Amino acid sequence: MKQLIFTLLLFLPFLNCRSQNLVPNGDFEQYSGCPIGQGRIDSAIPWSRPTDGGTSDYYNTCYTTYGVGIPVNFMGYQNARSGNAYAGLFTFSFGSSIEYREYIQVKLTDTLKAGRCYHFEMFINLSNKSKVNASNIGAHFSDTMVSKGGLFVPSYDTILNLIPQINNTIGNYPDTLNWRLVQGDFIAQGNEEYMVLGNFDSNSLIDSVINSGNLANNTYLYIDDVSLVDCTPENATNYSKEKNVEVFPNPFHANLNIKSSSKKVGEFVLYDIYARVIFRGTVKESRVFNFQDIPNGIFFYNYFEAGHILQSGKVVKE
Numbered sequence: 592m593k594q595l596i597f598t599l600l601l602f603l604p605f606l607n608c609r610s611q612n613l614v615p616n617g618d619f620e621q622y623s624g625c626p627i628g629q630g631r632i633d634s635a636i637p638w639s640r641p642t643d644g645g646t647s648d649y650y651n652t653c654y655t656t657y658g659v660g661i662p663v664n665f666m667g668y669q670n671a672r673s674g675n676a677y678a679g680l681f682t683f684s685f686g687s688s689i690e691y692r693e694y695i696q697v698k699l700t701d702t703l704k705a706g707r708c709y710h711f712e713m714f715i716n717l718s719n720k721s722k723v724n725a726s727n728i729g730a731h732f733s734d735t736m737v738s739k740g741g742l743f744v745p746s747y748d749t750i751l752n753l754i755p756q757i758n759n760t761i762g763n764y765p766d767t768l769n770w771r772l773v774q775g776d777f778i779a780q781g782n783e784e785y786m787v788l789g790n791f792d793s794n795s796l797i798d799s800v801i802n803s804g805n806l807a808n809n810t811y812l813y814i815d816d817v818s819l820v821d822c823t824p825e826n827a828t829n830y831s832k833e834k835n836v837e838v839f840p841n842p843f844h845a846n847l848n849i850k851s852s853s854k855k856v857g858e859f860v861l862y863d864i865y866a867r868v869i870f871r872g873t874v875k876e877s878r879v880f881n882f883q884d885i886p887n888g889i890f891f892y893n894y895f896e897a898g899h900i901l902q903s904g905k906v907v908k909e
């Protein structure tokens with residue numbers, strides 16, 4: 592028995608290292624003070640609002656007034672997935688001249704290592720008052736804090752020009768009853784230490800259905816239990832070898848061919864040089880997209896499968 596206990600103790604540091612969550616306070620349980628109104632995401636330390644506007648929210652059972660309690664609050668009724676707290680934000684708003692978005696940001700507990708595989712998870716829930724149920728939400732990781740004096744931030748909460756490493760799968764709609772898992776893997780470029788959560792897609796690319804809420808033309812999501820863990824090096828190696836995606840010709844004139852060795856349905860996302868999503872389409876094994884109407888220039892792409900980035904690259908239209 593002593594020998595067994597000693598053997599287990601030897602493995603404990605290894606297991607903890609492999610499963611360590613790099614997102615601090617990913618369940619939003621730690622707070623500097625009970626929220627006393629909307630827009631108090633910074634009460635959940637060390638989370639913050641990366642944009643100069645908007646009201647990304649913090650909810651906790653410690654408050655039963657001001658509309659930011661749990662389970663009853665100004666956006667509906669929902670218990671936390673775990674513990675006593677969660678975050679909330681608008682991911683989509685339609686009907687005004689501004690494509691309104693809200694985001695939340697946190698500094699990771701450690702910088703990401705180049706070439707390593709990382710697995711991301713978060714749980715989302717649709718507020719009862721949301722009239723639109725949109726699946727669009729993702730996670731962006733960078734080596735620079737998104738703030739004034741950092742990466743460019745608009746004066747109001749319009750869409751951040753960032754390319755997310757993780758996108759929710761099309762059709763994976765949140766619901767108002769259960770918490771829905773959003774997950775995916777990606778290979779780090781290296782030195783990423785900040786994470787931003789939100790919707791980086793324009794209104795023209797929103798994947799949505801109608802909900803029964805009375806908050807017209809809006810999607811508001813609760814977020815809980817956010818995590819990022821290091822994948823095994825073995826998985827990262829097999830991942831890059833087995834998942835092969837061809838994007839050709841490059842340069843191209845009008846038609847762009849996408850061919851995947853996987854038998855599963857994937858998603859091809861095209862971005863302009865400002866990191867704005869200009870196209871999103873599904874692919875099963877192979878498909879040809881016509882981009883005759885977009886201007887000539889340099890574009891970037893991600894190819895996702897079930898939220899995982901299988902490949903990233905650059906194409907030129909001439």
